Amino acid sequence: AYRTDEGQPWVLPVVKKVEQMIANDNSLNHEYLPILGLPEFRANASRIALGDDSPAIKDKRVGSVQSLGGTGALRIGAEFLRRWYNGNNNTATPVYVSAPSWENHNSVFMDAGFKDIRTYHYWDAAKRGLDLQGLLNDMEKAPEFSIFILHACAHNPTGTDPTPEQWKQIAAVMKRRSLFPFFDSAYQGFASGSLEKDAWAVRYFVSEGFELFCAQSFSKNFGLYNERVGNLTVVGKDADNVQRVLSQMEKIVRTTWSNPPSQGARIVATTLASPQLFDEWKGNVKTMADRVLLMRSELRSRLEALGTPGTWNHITEQIGMFSFTGLNPKQVEYMVKEKHIYLMASGRINMCGLTTKNLDYVAKSIHEAVTKIQ
Amino acid sequence: SSWWSHVEMGPPDPILGVTEAYKRDTNSKKMNLGVGAYRDDNGKPYVLNCVRKAEAMIASKKMDKEYLPIGGLADFTRASAELALGENSEAFKSGRYVTVQGISGTGSLRIGANFLQRFFKASRDVYLPKPSWGNHTPIFRDAGMQLQAYRYYDPKTCSLDFSGAMDDISKIPEKSIILLHACAHNPTGVDPRQEQWKELAALVKKRNLLVYFDMAYQGFASGDINRDAWAVRHFIEQGINIVLSQSFAKNMGLYGERAGAFTVICSDADEAKRVESQLKILIRPMYSNPPVNGARIASMILNTPDLRKEWLTEVKGMADRIISMRTQLVSNLKKEGSSHNWQHITDQIGMFCFTGLKPEQVERLIKEFSVYMTKDGRISVAGVTSGNVGYLAHAIHQVTK
Numbered sequence: 001a002y003r004t005d006e007g008q009p010w011v012l013p014v015v016k017k018v019e020q021m022i023a024n025d026n027s028l029n030h031e032y033l034p035i036l037g038l039p040e041f042r043a044n045a046s047r048i049a050l051g052d053d054s055p056a057i058k059d060k061r062v063g064s065v066q067s068l069g070g071t072g073a074l075r076i077g078a079e080f081l082r083r084w085y086n087g088n089n090n091t092a093t094p095v096y097v098s099a100p101s102w103e104n105h106n107s108v109f110m111d112a113g114f115k116d117i118r119t120y121h122y123w124d125a126a127k128r129g130l131d132l133q134g135l136l137n138d139m140e141k142a143p144e145f146s147i148f149i150l151h152a153c154a155h156n157p158t159g160t161d162p163t164p165e166q167w168k169q170i171a172a173v174m175k176r177r178s179l180f181p182f183f184d185s186a187y188q189g190f191a192s193g194s195l196e197k198d199a200w201a202v203r204y205f206v207s208e209g210f211e212l213f214c215a216q217s218f219s220k221n222f223g224l225y226n227e228r229v230g231n232l233t234v235v236g237k238d239a240d241n242v243q244r245v246l247s248q249m250e251k252i253v254r255t256t257w258s259n260p261p262s263q264g265a266r267i268v269a270t271t272l273a274s275p276q277l278f279d280e281w282k283g284n285v286k287t288m289a290d291r292v293l294l295m296r297s298e299l300r301s302r303l304e305a306l307g308t309p310g311t312w313n314h315i316t317e318q319i320g321m322f323s324f325t326g327l328n329p330k331q332v333e334y335m336v337k338e339k340h341i342y343l344m345a346s347g348r349i350n351m352c353g354l355t356t357k358n359l360d361y362v363a364k365s366i367h368e369a370v371t372k373i374q
Numbered sequence: 375s376s377w378w379s380h381v382e383m384g385p386p387d388p389i390l391g392v393t394e395a396y397k398r399d400t401n402s403k404k405m406n407l408g409v410g411a412y413r414d415d416n417g418k419p420y421v422l423n424c425v426r427k428a429e430a431m432i433a434s435k436k437m438d439k440e441y442l443p444i445g446g447l448a449d450f451t452r453a454s455a456e457l458a459l460g461e462n463s464e465a466f467k468s469g470r471y472v473t474v475q476g477i478s479g480t481g482s483l484r485i486g487a488n489f490l491q492r493f494f495k496a497s498r499d500v501y502l503p504k505p506s507w508g509n510h511t512p513i514f515r516d517a518g519m520q521l522q523a524y525r526y527y528d529p530k531t532c533s534l535d536f537s538g539a540m541d542d543i544s545k546i547p548e549k550s551i552i553l554l555h556a557c558a559h560n561p562t563g564v565d566p567r568q569e570q571w572k573e574l575a576a577l578v579k580k581r582n583l584l585v586y587f588d589m590a591y592q593g594f595a596s597g598d599i600n601r602d603a604w605a606v607r608h609f610i611e612q613g614i615n616i617v618l619s620q621s622f623a624k625n626m627g628l629y630g631e632r633a634g635a636f637t638v639i640c641s642d643a644d645e646a647k648r649v650e651s652q653l654k655i656l657i658r659p660m661y662s663n664p665p666v667n668g669a670r671i672a673s674m675i676l677n678t679p680d681l682r683k684e685w686l687t688e689v690k691g692m693a694d695r696i697i698s699m700r701t702q703l704v705s706n707l708k709k710e711g712s713s714h715n716w717q718h719i720t721d722q723i724g725m726f727c728f729t730g731l732k733p734e735q736v737e738r739l740i741k742e743f744s745v746y747m748t749k750d751g752r753i754s755v756a757g758v759t760s761g762n763v764g765y766l767a768h769a770i771h772q773v774t775k
Contacts, residue, residue: 001440009438023433029419031411032629035387068477068661075660084381107659180377211377225441226666237376247384254387254509255516258480261665262630 001225002190002288002321003352012223012284014277018270028266033259035250037066037231041265044272045231049185049199049214056206056235063234063242065249066260070186070217071104073232077182077213078112079252080245085180086145091115094146096138098122100346102156105149105184120148123158128314128326130160132169139173145180152185152214153198154320157348161191161319167201171208181205183214189221191320193289195282211236218268220321221285227264292321295354302363309370323349331369339365388508389748396746404744405762407753410725411629412594412692415759420692422627424684428674437670442663444654446475446635450669453676454620454635458589458603465610469643472650474657475664478634479590479621480509485636486586486617487517488656489649494584496549503527503539503553505750507560507588510553524552527562532718532730534564540577548582556589556618557602558724561752565595565723571605575612585614590621595724597693599625599686615639622672624725625689631668696725699758706767714774727753735773743769 004010022028036042042064047057056062067073086093091113097105099119109117120142121134139148150170155161162170174181183205188198202214218229232249236242253259271277293316300315315323327335327347335341341362343349354362392408414420445451451473459466476482487500500514503526511521524546525538546552554574559565566574578585587606593599609616615638622633636653640646657663675681697720704716719727731739731751739745745766747753758766 009440011436011439015439019433023429029421030425030628030630031419032623068665069663071658071662072660085377088380104659104662107655111656111659219441224439226439226663228661228663228665236378241376241378241381244381244383245378248381250387251384251512252516254480255513256481256484256660257477257632258509259630259632261477261632261667263667264665 001352002220002223003355005291005355007353007355010223010288012281014271014280014284015223015267017280018267018277021270022266030262033066033262033265035253035259036064036246037260038262038265038269040273041269042066042231044269045216045218046233048195048272049188049202049216049231049233050206050235051196051199051203054203054206060239061236061242063236063246065232065234065246065253066265067215067230067232068228068257068260069219069230070184070215071108071230072228072257072260073215073217073230074105074108074184075112076249076252076256077215077232078109078114079256080249081147081180081182081213082113083252084245084248085147094118094143096120096142096146096148098149098151098155100157101149101151102184122155123160123324125326128311128324129317130162130166132162132166136169136173139170139177139179142177142179144178147180147182148174149182149184150201152183152188152202154187154191154322156186156320157322157344157346158324159318159320159322160324162201164200164204167204171205171210175208175210181210181212183212185214186217187220187320188216189282189285190289193286193293195285206235218264222268222271222281224264224267227267228261229264229268292351295351295359296323298356298359299354299363302359303366306363306367308363308367321350321352323351325349325366327366327369331373334369334373335365339368341365392746392748395740399744399746401744403762403765405746405757405766407745407747407757409754409757412624412627412725412756413759415695415761417757417759417762420627422685422688424675424681424688425627425671427684428671428678428681431674431678432670439666442475442666442669444657444663445650446664447666447669447673449677450633450673451475451635453673455637457599457676458592458606458618458620458637459610460600460603460607463607463610465639470640470646471637472640472646472653473635473637474650474653475669476619476634476636477661477664478623478632478668479588479619480513480634481632482619482621482634482636483510483513483588484517485653485656486619487514487519489638489653490551490584490586490617491518492656493652494551497547497551499547499550500586501543501546501550501552503555503559505561506553506555510588519551522546522550526559527564527728529730532564532728533721534566534570536566536570540573543574543577543581543583546581546583549584551584551586552578553586553588554605556587556592556606558591558595558726560590560724561726561750562728563722563724563726564728566605568604568608571608575609575614579612579614585609585616587616587618589618591624591724592620593686593689594625594693597690597697599689610639615641622668626672626675626685628668628671631671632665633668633672696755699755699760699763700727702760702763703758703767706764707771710767710771712771712775725754725756727755729753729770731770731774738773739769743772745769
């Protein structure tokens with residue numbers, strides 16, 4: 001979760017404002033939302049992902065399912081794919097998850113019934129960057145129609161994203177091999193500070209004519225973690241297909257949570273639908289993204305100034321909340337035990353944990369770990 | 375071509391269809407008796423005062439929005455368990471239970487269904503009363519269970535077929551799962567009397583069945599939260615380690631906030647911890663952690679003495695209005711000159727009433743009188759007001775005389 005420079009959680013000012021508006025609106029009640037969710041939320045959420053001028057939206061071939069966070073959107077998509085993709089109830093369709101990935105991806109697809117979950121090459125530990133060739137090779141070798149979970153931006157946990165040119169190569173292989181793109185978009189706006197930039201990959205795939213799913217989370221970019229606000233965007237060939245898909249997703253939703261929670265969706269819908277509030281929100285998002293970007297550049301410059309062995313440009317080349325520092329498990333143990341700095345055994349740090357007050361300490365600690373422990 | 379060319383159009387939801395047709399109707403006297411949500415005597419949704427107060431208190435605390443634990447808000451789950459089990463419950467006091475927050479009743483049922491599928495290896499069979507809430511069957515099926523039924527409703531008397539139920543239950547294979555509605559049976563409104571519950575408890579104990587209680591109307595049925603939880607508490611006292619799903623949609627009017635809970639009564643606190651760990655493993659790949667808003671409101675109400683008192687009064691008010699509408703409907707039918715026995719309308723309890731009307735009669739009610747209900751003759755008494763009960767009685771009399 002995001003933290004301010006004081007190390008505190010941050011409720012976005014625009015969220016506080018909209019919550020007050022909702023609280024003051026006596027015409028609102030707590031009645032059930034429709035099964036697929038609040039209509040204004042759904043339409044605006046998908047619009048954010050695909051762009052105002054999206055040809056898919058103009059063609060009315062976009063569907064949306066309000067979900068319980070990004071996880072809920074992934075699960076509804078996975079349940080639908082298991083029932084209706086590549087035949088009926090084809091649990092044998094391979095599902096590819098990046099190595100590494102958010103560990104819950106595996107569980108979501110497993111619990112949805114898929115029996116064959118595989119990894120695709122992604123992180124190159126030696127060069128501390130994307131293993132593009134490994135990734136493309138895996139896609140070439142994957143059985144036709146395999147499902148690939150792609151991180152739309154700010155890859156979790158490595159922070160390493162393909163460049164636009166690399167995305168183009170990925171899309172070309174996926175098209176040729178008829179692979180299904182399932183995007184996980186948990187950090188739109190939060191990664192670069194720009195909604196458009198962070199949605200580039202998803203929009204490119206849409207422009208290339210793919211049918212795809214995109215699981216969106218508003219936990220981070222709206223700071224609405226515990227309200228569970230997410231959206232599954234479905235892009236299909238035409239309106240008729242999308243309509244039938246949604247009708248089946250409705251059945252899946254009905255046996256999972258019946259209808260989604262209303263509070264978070266109201267906050268997001270109200271914000272996105274008002275030009276003024278929308279601008280305010282974009283400003284709040286940029287505040288968060290800029291602080292993380294600042295911490296990245298400050299950490300890197302300190303490490304380089306200290307002469308810490310190794311190269312540290314990956315700290316600023318990576319993006320989003322997380323960074324794969326490249327520290328090995330022994331060095332991580334040193335950080336935790338001797339320096340009381342908590343990070344994952346993988347060397348992943350949460351950049352939001354950095355503040356102007358602790359930057360020096362963290363940089364010096366990393367320097368010690370790298371020089372003392374091999 | 376599309377990946378989805380072979381995807382069939384899902385069937386329209388039967389209950390939604392009722393509301394859709396109602397919305398299109400221009401008759402000023404129209405009545406929507408399909409609605410599964412409480413309405414006040416003006417036919418409007420009712421936001422409880424205690425809910426508004428709780429919301430104001432919550433807003434003033436300026437809390438952050440950090441993720442809840444996977445199992446939910448602890449103050450809420452503890453209070454939910456205490457509400458269901460009773461503060462003097464040995465099971466509650468000893469801590470030999472686990473309660474996790476669920477997405478209202480449906481989400482809680484689903485967590486339980488998935489848990490049983492994964493850990494209850496003795497049987498795949500879940501026995502539902504005939505009839506039961508329409509969504510029970512697909513929930514259990516999607517969780518990987520098989521559905522069976524036991525006799526419950528007697529259409530000849532519009533009441534409980536107790537001997538049929540006891541007969542069927544006595545033949546259920548040992549270690550099967552049986553689902554019971556704790557109170558205000560949906561859709562019939564027919565509940566066993568306490569003496570009958572005692573016999574049911576003894577029988578399921580003898581048959582060694584796993585009991586799954588669905589309690590969606592505690593307080594909302596009789597107006598008394600302890601009375602409505604009597605069956606649940608009796609079973610536990612008889613040594614039956616039940617599993618339980620609770621909803622706060624109706625009794626707190628928190629429908630769209632999705633506040634609910636799933637409870638497993640265990641042998642001891644250690645077993646409860648182990649069960650909890652497995653429930654979390656099931657929840658994480660479904661939606662990671664639950665939504666805070668409804669749970670916080672419910673927790674504030676249950677844990678703040680003044681608000682709790684106010685809530686008990688308000689829930690009794692809702693239950694009393696429903697009971698009063700039942701009484702008025704029967705007396706209006708008598709006034710219309712109906713010679714039928716309508717006693718079941720006041721014998722039944724809760725939001726719903728199985729009128730006993732046949733499909734052709736229901737169709738006439740819809741077409742000729744703009745009175746909307748589901749084909750099975752079920753009405754939501756919540757949709758009846760002192761302003762329209764006379765019209766309803768008149769319409770029913772016309773199609774049944």
